[in-house]
Amino acid sequence: MDEHGVQRFQSLITAQTGLHIRPEEGERLAQILQTRLEQHHLSSAEEYCSLLASDTPASAREWEVLASLLTVGESYFFRDQGQCWLLQDRILPELIARRSQERSLRIWSAGCATGEEPYSLAILLDQLLPGYTGWNILILGTDINPQALEKAKRGLYGAWSFRLVDPAVQRRYFIRHKKGWELVERIRKRVIFQVGNLLRDPFPNPSSPLHDMDLILCRNVFIYLQQEAVRRIVAKLAATLREGGYLLTGHAELPPTHSLPCLQSRVFPESVIYQREEQRQGEERRERGRESRPLIRKKFLQKKPLPLSGKRDREPPAGVSPTWEEVQDLFQRGEYILAIAKGEALLHKDPRHVDTLCLLARAYANRGKYDQAIRYCQQALAIDPFALPPYYLLAHMAEEQGEIETAKQHLKKLLYLSSTCIVAYLELGALYSREGNEMRAEKMQATALELLSTLAPETVVDPYGELTAGELQQQLSVAEETRGAMAPQGGGGLHA
Numbered sequence: 001m002d003e004h005g006v007q008r009f010q011s012l013i014t015a016q017t018g019l020h021i022r023p024e025e026g027e028r029l030a031q032i033l034q035t036r037l038e039q040h041h042l043s044s045a046e047e048y049c050s051l052l053a054s055d056t057p058a059s060a061r062e063w064e065v066l067a068s069l070l071t072v073g074e075s076y077f078f079r080d081q082g083q084c085w086l087l088q089d090r091i092l093p094e095l096i097a098r099r100s101q102e103r104s105l106r107i108w109s110a111g112c113a114t115g116e117e118p119y120s121l122a123i124l125l126d127q128l129l130p131g132y133t134g135w136n137i138l139i140l141g142t143d144i145n146p147q148a149l150e151k152a153k154r155g156l157y158g159a160w161s162f163r164l165v166d167p168a169v170q171r172r173y174f175i176r177h178k179k180g181w182e183l184v185e186r187i188r189k190r191v192i193f194q195v196g197n198l199l200r201d202p203f204p205n206p207s208s209p210l211h212d213m214d215l216i217l218c219r220n221v222f223i224y225l226q227q228e229a230v231r232r233i234v235a236k237l238a239a240t241l242r243e244g245g246y247l248l249t250g251h252a253e254l255p256p257t258h259s260l261p262c263l264q265s266r267v268f269p270e271s272v273i274y275q276r277e278e279q280r281q282g283e284e285r286r287e288r289g290r291e292s293r294p295l296i297r298k299k300f301l302q303k304k305p306l307p308l309s310g311k312r313d314r315e316p317p318a319g320v321s322p323t324w325e326e327v328q329d330l331f332q333r334g335e336y337i338l339a340i341a342k343g344e345a346l347l348h349k350d351p352r353h354v355d356t357l358c359l360l361a362r363a364y365a366n367r368g369k370y371d372q373a374i375r376y377c378q379q380a381l382a383i384d385p386f387a388l389p390p391y392y393l394l395a396h397m398a399e400e401q402g403e404i405e406t407a408k409q410h411l412k413k414l415l416y417l418s419s420t421c422i423v424a425y426l427e428l429g430a431l432y433s434r435e436g437n438e439m440r441a442e443k444m445q446a447t448a449l450e451l452l453s454t455l456a457p458e459t460v461v462d463p464y465g466e467l468t469a470g471e472l473q474q475q476l477s478v479a480e481e482t483r484g485a486m487a488p489q490g491g492g493g494l495h496a
């Protein structure tokens with residue numbers, strides 16, 4: 001494959017999608033190009049690039065195929081627990097209070113992949129406004145990858161998409177089938193999906209749904225894009241918000257606010273969120289020639305929202321000392337506040353109980369309180385440097401916060417301590433794939449599958465002791481079937 005041809009292909013991709021192609025992805029790109037040339041019976045990269053650059057239906061169709069080959073569609077329900085708490089406890093109640101006269105809300109999940117993000121929002125709203133009665137609510141999911149959106153519309157997910165979901169919520173909103181979990185229709189029909197290119201599509205656009213948004217989620221999209229593309233997209237997203245509306249991105253995906261157009265950052269323990277400033281504020285700020293003061297916090301709804309677990313806010317009772325089984329049970333049922341209160345009481349009696357330390361770390365992590373979770377992981381490792389759950393949890397927290405290198409290091413430590421830890425191979429593979437390193441991703445997945453094939457179905461395969469080989473096998477078959485249905489898809493990994 002001639003180098004000039006690959007370079008032109010790469011420039012076209014970046015201009016069309018904003019995707020940042022790393023040098024190590026050159027070989028993969030050349031392979032994709034070769035396959036597409038064969039598919040179209042073309043003999044040179046030049047001819048193929050002319051097809052892509054033409055303004056024709058054939059070009060549009062080809063970009064759709066490329067979108068599915070080039071993008072990473074990794075997603076899962078209630079991704080980033082901290083941000084989910086923030087949305088549920090503060091942002092959505094605030095928006096509901098603010099829009100209570102009009103009784104209308106407009107929400108956009110931009111870069112929604114296979115739909116877990118907009119559906120998670122639809123579930124949160126269902127808990128805050130049961131049945132949405134009397135409200136007109138738009139929840140829009142868009143993505144450049146039409147095949148991912150087809151999967152989103154089906155609403156059928158493998159267990160891997162529920163890795164952070166409280167089982168009670170899963171049972172309440174999903175129906176179990178042989179092939180996975182299907183979102184109940186009343187929630188499914190609340191979300192509409194449409195293909196969209198964040199870089200190239202014009203918005204705000206009053207003749208499309210893309211205008212006057214109260215909330216935009218654009219998470220884990222910018223990490224894959226070039227800085228200039230990010231700058232242009234953020235300016236358009238900001239203009240698509242109503243005054244006072246919010247933009248939520250992944251952690252550390254955006255530069256500091258002074259370079260963001262008409263957006264003010266509001267800092268919460270769980271996450272930073274960007275708020276479109278009101279016109280008056282912008283004018284005042286410009287007049288003063290310096291940053292405007294932070295917005296006065298709006299009064300939140302008095303009524304407490306239903307927690308994800310349905311029980312989160314119950315106060316811990318005083319007295320009677322808890323047992324380890326009791327704490328474990330509370331944790332399993334998603335009652336994290338109680339599990340923390342009782343777990344800490346238990347720890348008081350036995351400060352070196354590694355299982356309690358690990359469980360407390362997980363309970364804090366599930367509440368988005370990563371600092372405490374990390375502290376408990378460190379305490380557990382100080383007592384037992386060979387304990388596996390702290391490394392597994394540290395890897396998840398690092399991934400949630402976009403610290404991919406750190407996540408990889410923790411998973412590698414896990415494998416160093418337990419070379420048969422199948423889930424660590426799979427997750428490491430997913431991280432390599434996310435970085436475009438398909439060769440390593442495939443190697444990791446192959447090792448995991450080989451190990452898996454040697455185990456009895458009831459063997460536990462994860463450090464938390466919650467997943468058996470049989471269950472994992474089933475999850476992987478569903479992921480494989482989905483990938484087959486969505487072919488052509490690049491590489492291995494566990495992209496949902």
Ligand SMILES: C[S@@+](CC[C@H](N)C(=O)[O-])C[C@H]1O[C@@H](n2cnc3c(N)ncnc32)[C@H](O)[C@@H]1O
Nearest residue numbers: 017071073074075111113144145197198219220
């Ligand atoms: C990793 S997924 C994020 C999914 C979800 N937001 C989440 O956080 O779980 C990134 C998504 O961004 C989409 N994407 C990448 N470039 C895009 C563009 N220029 N326009 C629209 N979507 C894009 C990809 O197709 C992919 O589905």
